[in-house]
Amino acid sequence: MLWLQCFNLLAMVAAAIPYREYILMPDSRKLLPQSVYATTGTTVGAASILDNLNSSQSAPQLILSANSSVTYDYGKNIAGIVSVQVSRVSNPQQRIGLTFSESNMYVSPDHSDSTGLVLDNVTYLDTPGPGTFTLPPWLRRGGFRYLTITNEGVDEVQLSQVSTEFTSMPDYREDQLQAYTGWFNCNDELLNKIWYAGAYTNNLCTVDPKYGDSAQSAPPPGLPFTVGDYFYNLTIANGTSVLVDGAKRDTLVWPGDLTIAIPTSFVSTNDMVSIKNALDSLFVRQNSSTGRLPYVGVPLRATLESWTYHMHTLYSSALYFQYTNDIQWLQDLWPHYKFAMEFITSKIDATDLLYVNETAFRDWGRNSMGGYNIEANALLYLVLNVSVDLASTVQDTASGSQWKDIASRLRVAVSATLWDEEQGLFKDNATSLLAPQDGNSLAVKSGLATPLQARKISQNLAARWGPYGAPAVEAEIGGKTTVSPFAGSFEVDAHYVSGNPQRALDLIRLQWGFMLNDPRMTQSTFIEGYATDGSLVYPPYTFQARISHAHTWSTGPTGSLTFYTAGLRILSPLGKTWIIEPNLGDLTRVDAGLTKSLGPFTIKMTVKKGKQWSMQATTPTGTSGTLSLPALGCKARVSLWSSQGSDSKSNDRSRFAVCCEGGYWDLMGFFLTM
């Protein structure tokens, strides 16, 4: 009885959407500009149509003289379809020019930022008389913070409203837009904002699959189309919502991005349908004679080979299954999954290592991918590890034991061939001394590196940080070294997994703090990449205005803060088993939660004077797991139900582990001084 009452209480608390004030998703689909960023020429009343509805003000009206413009700032990166309400025109030849930019670096009445390889042209809207004029759905803009409106006519025009219909998260009803199921809050406001900006980045990149591929879409013949026009009009997946790489571009399903993005969605919105649709769009393009999966989810490029991206699709599938327990999907997928596993494991040669053929050089933007490459081999180890569990789920014991065997031989061979004791890092490949960020981070994340190697890697990667973040030395192009929030998200996890949670927090604050707060950024979403000198130049690109400022592969810290700092991790599908292992670093308070079909997973922990901690945690009934806590010292007050505390099993003397049934715990303890 008491039991049920408490559960209902928790459900009610969850329904209130904890920490809603941090959620960047709008609460309505109709968005109005927040402020005036700039004007050119002669304008009157630019501020009158802002979103600060002030009843004492007279009716909103913006008067634009010919060849004059106003740049509005939406206050954060948004996505959608622009409408203008015209109250008066002086000449029926009237048209309005619209330009968009995510960063303030590309604000201009003459062009937008870019979805391709040139600046995008002005988008025109004919406004021959009073009325409401709206861009067609394929001229939605996937990411912009700044909107410039120019009077391209010969005489004055008067507007009473400029608005944007928010198009992201198309499956969500208007009153659900902020319905996050997970939360994260701690005593560091920067980390809180980073968590929510990562979640919002994914939100902006969750789109209607009928309006994808900003770079390659083009209208049917007959409509005027010039180089630099943008269109979002290719169908990129089945279903009504799909998670893509970036909001402005490519608006395509890219497997590497999914690997980082899926945990972000899981801990925030739990919007898993958009992920299923993305994965399905990749598997329908599996090569039926070889089993190879596509580099990217669009038909035009199905022939491009990337073995690393092939593996990201496999890893992402395992994540999706773990977060949903969608067993029917897994069973239907299994023959295709196995075929893809056969493809990639057939590339392992007599050395027990994966040899990446020169035809499969494509990857996330690093300089080269080939030979016995550490990134590819670490990814393979990661994929083998999760595939063993999948095989056991579908009772394919033969595959499971084969993959387990391959994994253990791979681990030995990688250590013997690619570990460089002198650098304390793995080499890029057998013939190179370059020690890449991606491969070293993945070697730790995947468990391929030994605990000793992992500690050295964490230390040596951290020693390379610059003022703007961690370098991806494997992507040094044109004299500039890349800061890749994609590879960097793996590095964050490497610090956690190697037992250095403080280093993970330090990197998140340094790199994602810069990405959030620098004035050239959107202060709401995370950029795709930049350079170690802090310039917004992404070295793999030759044209910089195309950089995406809302990229799902840059959102790693959102999942990692929940999984490792709050320490709330599920270990088997839908949380049937879990571990609660908070690692607060220099934080004194953390409060995080996931609300899943099985029930709530929550944790609150507070540290007093660096010595004493208290923790309240909940996991659903019918589940089981481990509480791994800072060593309890001499005193532990435990009030709980349905918990069977059993023997402490920990090889790390600073922690205390206890195995439990799902339930509620209210604990306190002291840190041992070592």
Ligand SMILES: *[C@@H]1O[C@H](CO)[C@@H](O)[C@H](O)[C@H]1NC(C)=O
């Ligand atoms: C509302 O308008 C009045 C009169 O113009 C002005 O004094 C006041 O500051 C405005 N308030 C806000 C919140 O903009």
Ligand SMILES: *[C@@H]1O[C@H](CO)[C@@H](O)[C@H](O)[C@H]1NC(C)=O
């Ligand atoms: C339009 O305005 C821009 C900037 O204000 C100016 O450079 C340009 O010469 C003007 N063009 C015409 C046709 O007046």
Ligand SMILES: *[C@@H]1O[C@H](CO)[C@@H](O)[C@H](O)[C@H]1NC(C)=O
């Ligand atoms: C957009 O795509 C739809 C089909 O999905 C097509 O009917 C329409 O003509 C396209 N529009 C443009 C401008 O390409």
Ligand SMILES: *[C@@H]1O[C@H](CO)[C@@H](O)[C@H](O)[C@H]1NC(C)=O
């Ligand atoms: C569109 O942009 C291209 C490339 O910048 C330019 O050559 C072309 O003139 C522009 N077209 C229009 C209609 O502005």
Ligand SMILES: *[C@@H]1O[C@H](CO)[C@@H](O)[C@H](O)[C@H]1NC(C)=O
């Ligand atoms: C939609 O599903 C069908 C049936 O599986 C498949 O043939 C088609 O390629 C899918 N379309 C897209 C865009 O993924």
Ligand SMILES: *[C@@H]1O[C@H](CO)[C@@H](O)[C@H](O)[C@H]1NC(C)=O
């Ligand atoms: C499938 O793989 C074969 C063998 O590599 C290749 O010849 C063929 O072009 C591939 N098909 C597609 C659609 O990529």
Ligand SMILES: *[C@@H]1O[C@H](CO)[C@@H](O)[C@H](O)[C@H]1NC(C)=O
């Ligand atoms: C790479 O793949 C191509 C095409 O399958 C093959 O002809 C070539 O021998 C391979 N190269 C190596 C070094 O294995």
Ligand SMILES: *[C@@H]1O[C@H](CO)[C@@H](O)[C@H](O)[C@H]1NC(C)=O
């Ligand atoms: C080995 O790595 C180096 C540095 O990244 C690269 O230049 C070289 O091409 C790689 N070797 C192969 C076989 O891909």
Ligand SMILES: *[C@@H]1O[C@H](CO)[C@@H](O)[C@H](O)[C@H]1NC(C)=O
């Ligand atoms: C997968 O990796 C984890 C972490 O390294 C390890 O605990 C687990 O035993 C591995 N699973 C398999 C099936 O090898």
